[in-house]
Amino acid sequence: MKTFKVQSFILISIGFILGMSEFIIVGIINDLASSFHVGISAIGFLVTLFAIVYAITTPVLSMLVGKHRLSRVMLGLLIVFITSNVLTAVATSYFLLAVSRILNAVVAGIMVSIAITFAAVIAPPQKRAWLISWVFSGYSIASVFGVPIGTWISDQVGWRVAFWLIVAISVRLHSCLCSHCQAI
Template structure:
């Protein structure tokens, strides 16, 4: 049984790794796409915004429609859609088709993440839930550590399309593994009336809690979306040095996810306040450091360490409330962290795009730090409400 759970954990992590690579690689190949399709960097940055908006808007609608369907079938169907989306990206002949392909990929990514989290919570023993969920989230960080630098190198050395061909064939392989390794009988419990599922959003603990990933990822993605242009245009880094920084960034993100799993079993609200204070300071130093290379790089890596620390505690927070009070909303609740993180991604990348086009890259850090301060305020309100409630 333990061996089987380990294989299932590995599969779910492999799945989120592939999803993370598909989503994040745009950051690493932004300059290449800009040259290939003859559009501006801010237009390519818009792909990040659109992906996140579609993800955040479509995921709850799709999840509310799942009802009593087998989650195994749901995962297989959306893996096939995900594969097609990445195939279309690899074949895109113009920017409009590239745009459509990213929408298709985003439509499938949300339900895939939700079902992956639901499977992780279902197959893990109670004492291992935080650990397993942190590893599922870590797939995205592993994609940042290895996938994005490798995909960037492939794009710079050969062709950006080769990266998406790799993602396509990998996703087909994962679909085959899902067919055989994951349980077929997992379903949502309770009523599947859409309005009764949405009742969870009226809970003040939830409506406050979902603001945490929004402000956290808004702060991060103001910088992360334009990380490659910052390194090349502001710091005059070579493409090789950019790949090294992307690798280090991903490594910090992986550490962040692992710490996230530990925080989830402790006094996580107070710990996250400290994390966001550090985040706000690091983002301010990205602004204040100017062209001081080592200070700016250090601040960027500290920001990366804070990026994912809220993932596991917030995800378990939503799911525990759903388990106890809204069992009909379990799949919906399992998607809250990814949905509202992507609201943050869309907000951050859109704000970043506006700043880049109106002020320039130098103004990104101060904007990010403001969002981190908002996250601190929300956490303090959440602690006060949970204590008094």
């Protein structure tokens, strides 16, 4: 039972960190526009670009996962997710920022799909719906708490620190996933 609780926490946290990384742009749009000397509409376009890439790549990549071990796929995707957030944190141009957001969008959708599949596999039948709803709730929690926290961090010490925080949490989740979810 303890293993299920830890695995559940990991999956819910993955939902949260994916949501925070996706939605934080809205909270720091002015800071990004100022940093990259572009209009707010250019930064807003990154939100649209993210959504388009997410929508196109998620079903395609979901089909490609097939029978691969979920834990290995998720670990690999987390590495790409971490990389995309490092690229965002160190971006020196709007182009590099856009590339980092595209890379983030490519892996975010498939990570949600795998987290939900993971939840269905690890949860006993009576807890499946509960866990799947909580993985999705990670996104909502990110909107309610993650974005304001990221915005506050951006206001206090800079928007790059908010992305470094996402990287740090993601690295920790990668480590936890290695330790507690290898069997799937």
